[in-house]
Amino acid sequence: MEQQATAPRPPAGHPSAPDPLSPLDIEQAEAAIVEHYPRLVRLGYLVLPAGLGRNRRVLTAHALVQRSLPRNRVSLVECAPDAVPGPRGPEERRNDDPGYAYVRLRVLRGALAAGRPRGRLWPRPGLLPPPLPQVWGLRLFPRSGGADELALDQALGRLSPPARAAFVLRALELPSDREVRALLAAAGVAEPGAALAEAAAVRVPAGSRDGSLLESAEFDACSLQARPTDLMRRRQHLRAAAAALAAAVVCGGLLAVPGGGWGPDGAAAPAYARNAAAEQALDPGRLTRAPADAWRRADRPGFASWPARGDRTDDEALLRRALSVWARPGSTVQVTATPGTPAGPAPGPPQLLYAGAVDSAVVVLLYDGLRVVRYAEPRNGDATAAALDFARTDAADEDAATAVVLGRTDGNVRYLTAPWVSSAAVRDLLDPAGAAQPLHRGADGVTDPTAGPAAAGDCRSWPVLQLGGRLATDLGELVPARLTSGAPASGAAGPDRTAAGAAERAVWAHTACLLPSLRSQGVRAVNAWEFARQPLPGGAGVAQWLCTRAETWRGAGGRAVAGFLTPGGRPGAQAAVVARADDTPACGARQPHVLAGALWKSPGGNRYALAAGSPDVVSITATGGVRGTGAGPLLALPAGQGAVARLAGRTRDGKRVAALK
Known part of the structure; x- marks a missing residue:
């Protein structure tokens, strides 16, 4: 049986106080869910952390509401009596319904649990993809609103989970702070007063609205739009799964066949023979290096005409580690790849673009005609804590191959610019009349640290690079x-x-x-x-x-x-x-x-x-x-x-x- 809440109860006979000892039938809670399902899903969607992404928030909000039924056939009312107000109008009769108050409290608890800090070993249940409902092959998200809704969504995303819940309850559910404070306390919030104070400081965007901005379609997790997932990545995952299954079947069959397997392999080399191209791709002595003036003579300048730069271009031990990690990244290597970028080894000896120390790391940039690959290891010599980043750059021309990110530290970014870039500066994209601020570069084309757009989360500024006559912006990739x-x-x-x-x-x-x-x-x-x-x-x-x-x-x-x-x-x-x-x-x-x-x-x-x-x-x-x-x-x-x-x-x-x- 569900535990009974210990929040203070209104005096007997109070019109909004249900009997705290009266049983609540599961049918009563189910009726409340069916009748107020869109409102409960909207509440869960708004309180869930924005970091989950809109698709995960939609599915998790539906899962929270669908899992809010009592576990047993009969359960005691679990809501805080002070959190159930009297009616405010014909449409607010739900607040007198103990079934609605019960499921609302369950939804609120689940959404708040998802916003608490992650545990050391296991993430909290709200952070895991819900078992039901599940949607395969589609991304679901509410319809887009206007600029006011976008600004409010960003403001809510910066609040703590209790403050976000307080703001939503005040705007959609409860008429007084006393009732909001009681409901937050029943939901497990340690300091409801602090949450209310933080919520009160949010500036709601100005605009003509017939009701609360939270009631707009931007936050309606039941009226949804559907878009496909990343089709290329999904196809690659299916192919990889099919290849892994086929490999498992073949290996299992070989283990079961005695002797030399199924017979001669025809013109194939013996199983113990080495692949010459793969071996050459691991040899730092075979790295290709473009001449310093190759870009001046190229028909179409691009990454292939970048010379090798940096103070570690002759460090064979560093280059060997970079090539080996690229070919066989270990379990401690952090590997990232932009969508649609294969993360496999190089087909042959790649081209060296850069090797040198960048702030607290040592960085190697390589290029194989399809991808730019960044290898980084700590400058203190711990080569086991390495990172490997892949970015697709096929058909990159003079306009697309102007810069590569060398490193990010404390919100600042260092770039390696192309040899044909004559000048570098930084502009604020939101200040079109503002002057460009010169960005110093070293002799090897490495810029000084400059603030990246990530430091402008409230979108009051957006710094961009001006490289000669071109503008470029960092979107979190190489x-x-x-x-x-x-x-x-x-x-x-x-x-x-x-x-x-x-x-x-x-x-x-x-x-x-x-x-x-x-x-x-x-x-x-x-x-x-x-x-x-x-x-x-x-x-x-x-x-x-x-x-x-x-x-x-x-x-x-x-x-x-x-x-x-x-x-x-x-x-x-x-x-x-x-x-x-x-x-x-x-x-x-x-x-x-x-x-x-x-x-x-x-x-x-x-x-x-x-x-x-x-x-x-x-x-x-x-x-x-x-x-x-x-x-x-x-x-x-x-x-x-x-x-x-x-x-x-x-x-x-x-x-x-x-x-x-």
Whole structure:
């Protein structure tokens, strides 16, 4: 039988106090779950730590609610009586239901347990993938909200788990701090008062809302969008599993066959013969090294034309360790790889790019034509604590091969720049008018430490590298992603689409806060451009429509995001995200068209459905909750509150353009 809570009870006869000794039928708790399931899932989703990721938070929130039934047929009421208030309106009758109070407390306890520090041996249950429900091959996440919801989600992510629970309970569940404090205490929070004080300090984003921002679709874990998982990685895992199974079957069969196995192996070498290419890949004396001026004579400069630099390029013992770890990483080696990057050994002798001491580590950079590989070991000589990082860089040209991350320490980053980079500086992407700060480089092309974007978690600044006339940003990988700006009709990112100009930086200032969502995704380049300007109804000014597209090294998984920016904001104001799509060619070189829509409320209180397309869109049609057709790439129609319009456009050559969603 469930243990009975010891929180203080209201006096007998209090309208909101259930009898603490009355039994609670399991059917009563189940009815409460069925009736209030979306609300309970939203509560669990909001209290769970943001570090789980939106897909894990959705599944874990559903699992917490589904596991909140009593274990036994009959269980005593476990909620704190003071945490069950009187009714606040017809829709709040749930607070008088002891079944709802019971399951709410169970959900709150589970979500708080997931946010506590991890144990030494085993993670807490909330940190493990839930046994049920499980979704294979899909990522589920709530529908995206606006800039206010994004800012609130980031603010909640910085709170402690008790403070996050206090904020959510005050906004969605309980009318007074006394009741919130009692419910937190019943859920196991040691200092409910401190949690309430921390929650009260959160600044809720300003904006016209009919209710709490927490009630928006951004935090509804029952109305979900589905996207595929990393298809390339999933295919590689299936192939690896199939290969491992086949190898196990073959080895088992060989063990069972007496003598020399199944017979002669034909032209194959004997089993004890050595592979010459594999042996050469382990020999530091066979490393290839480009001449110092190779990049000047190359038809297409890239990593293959980088000379070997650093003060340890002749340290054969270091190079041998790096090559051996690459070929056979041990159990103590930390191995990372960007999505779509194979982590196997080199097919032959690789090229040496760098070998030298970087802060507290010794680093070796190698290149095999497909990948840049970074080997690092502590400078104190403990070669067993090594790290190995892989980044896919095939077909890297002069614009993509401008720099490689040598090391990260305390939020600062050191880069090795390409030999053709004439100057290096640092800019704040959110301050387009600010001057670039020169970044000193040594004779070997290694920069001084500079603050990385990870130090700007609140997105009040976003430092980027300016390498000559190119901009690049650190997204947590070996090779920084190039930032470009301009309509994608001109083809792939190139010198004609640099983002270093003042006008291009002004566009990037409105979309820079989208970059954190691209971390560790194998992004090669990100392009941002203004595809339309729209006069707003009633003379409210001119709005900007922006599209940001990320391209990956593996050629798949491109992401497009449409932003809407109303006039009158500061230069670094972020555009509201109105649509986004993954694994789409829209807004890119293959499909340069783009169409997006948004609901907008005028200063006079009138609501409109707005739509805009790229310049090649000649007509837009709206159906569904809003109906109308307009010639040209712009459309503005009166709309009711919460209206949903389906948009479609046509180009000059008659092609249909679907709207980003």
